[in-house]
Amino acid sequence: LNVHLDFKSDLFIYYYGLVLLALTVLVFLLILLWPVELPDIPLKQTKEGRLALSNHGINQFIQTKLSGEDLSNIKVRLKNTRRQRKFYIVADSVYKQATVEELPRISYDLTKSLND
Template sequence: MKKWQKSFLGLLCLIYIFVLSMTIWPQSITVTNDFIAKINDSNPINQHEFLNIAQISLLALTVLVLVIVVLIPAQKKGILLEKNKQGLLSLSNEGVISFIITRLSGYSMSNIKVNFKNTKKINRFDITADSLYKNHVIKQLPEIKHTLTSEIQELLSGVDDKKIKLNIKVNQKQSSSSHKKKSTRVV
């Protein structure tokens, strides 16, 4: 789970706790309302209106979360190869990633990182790599992309007819000698 998802769920839980505690113990609203009215020198808020607004906002937030959960596509842990009475045979996402790294290492690329999203309708690959020969690799990039796409389709032939989307980014690797130059000082 990502940090923003944890933060959002934590905030949602705090809101639920606050609204449910107000529903269970309505006298807490009265005490809080009187305390805020004394501090601000204002009229107290109507307890029933405040509770109704809190419950309606909680209901709207719950519906919003439900819609988000339903619309976000679920990622699959592997690609189903065969399913029969004896069991299930699948190719894991890590196996596909390893296949791609092996294929790309022959094109003078290093530090290859593959982000694979396997959903119901699409297999999406976001690949980043370093290369000492950036200009040469960039010229070959359309050919590399076409070859890799056909190899992935061949790997998954007859099994997975989903659309394959492939993005490759190549960064130039910095040489360590130019990066670590230090000036000397004679005293």
């Protein structure tokens, strides 16, 4: 084939270093900006102490509130980060049609109770 390649190792090492540096910075920024799951919701922080609601306590509160609404097998998943709190709730109901009609009221009451 008579192909002659002129290979300069210094140039290769320079570009390899730049790519490695860019990947390292990208991974570092990804680690810093990744949302961290918090163990509780702080209510008050003073030099005397800290008052917070734990995620387990919030789950139990939601299950207790929903158990009075003719729902069973209630499963609550909480995503608690610095910027947002999301609740994923799954439950079974014996009277599905009646419960579907009541969902807006149940959701409003639960949101109001959680905010209080």
